[in-house]
Amino acid sequence: QSALTQPASVSGSPGQSITISCTGTSSDVGGYNYVSWYQQHPGKAPKLMIYDVSNRPSGVSNRFSGSKSGNTASLTISGLQADDEADYYCSSYTSSSTPYVVFGGGTKLTVL
Amino acid sequence: EVQLVQSGAEVKKPGESLKISCKASGYSFTSYWIGWVRQMPGKGLEWMGIIYPGDSDTRYSPSFQGQVTISADKSITTAYLQWSSLKASDTAMYYCARQRVTQVNKVYYYYSMDVWGKGTTVTVSS
Numbered sequence: 001q002s003a004l005t006q007p008a009s010v011s012g013s014p015g016q017s018i019t020i021s022c023t024g025t026s027s028d029v030g031g032y033n034y035v036s037w038y039q040q041h042p043g044k045a046p047k048l049m050i051y052d053v054s055n056r057p058s059g060v061s062n063r064f065s066g067s068k069s070g071n072t073a074s075l076t077i078s079g080l081q082a083d084d085e086a087d088y089y090c091s092s093y094t095s096s097s098t099p100y101v102v103f104g105g106g107t108k109l110t111v112l
Numbered sequence: 113e114v115q116l117v118q119s120g121a122e123v124k125k126p127g128e129s130l131k132i133s134c135k136a137s138g139y140s141f142t143s144y145w146i147g148w149v150r151q152m153p154g155k156g157l158e159w160m161g162i163i164y165p166g167d168s169d170t171r172y173s174p175s176f177q178g179q180v181t182i183s184a185d186k187s188i189t190t191a192y193l194q195w196s197s198l199k200a201s202d203t204a205m206y207y208c209a210r211q212r213v214t215q216v217n218k219v220y221y222y223y224s225m226d227v228w229g230k231g232t233t234v235t236v237s238s
Binding site: 003034040046057100103105 | 173207
């Protein structure tokens, strides 16, 4: 199955805002509001940052926000901090003869 | 505290069998689905499948169907991922995670994974 498409890398300076895109199809991102975003620091387990397109779990900074337009979801991080440097993955429910979850290929965020 | 504690690193030879575990605590184990995610060295996340410990209903990604077996023992609040014959390409980090799932008109929708284990490294080498 095809992974969702994310840019391989993005970068920004402390205090700036960045946006990571996640492009799918009408069978996944575009068809359902079940997009999630995960942060993964090196050697650590992923951490849920955004669920159901735009909701933040308790304890996640409000500097993280999510949105969706058509087949593309986006994660925006405002007020970049050094600790935001990590890999970010989007995921979505996908419909098929056997429904499952598809992840994006991941985006490496570098804080300059 | 809600947590998932995974078993330790494994080093195996091709052709050997393996069963890794994920012990849940701090919540009702039989009320939430548990999913498994593979991360090969230097690569991204791949969703393998999920199980509902309440009745052992199990679903697999098409890519992993027939390659692994997911199971659970609700008496000890533990989920498992197993292989009957390992290959070198199974070398990876494997994570378990609690997954939100809802059913509407007999269709299951898989949402986010909100609690993750720390992962189990599996190395398969001759």
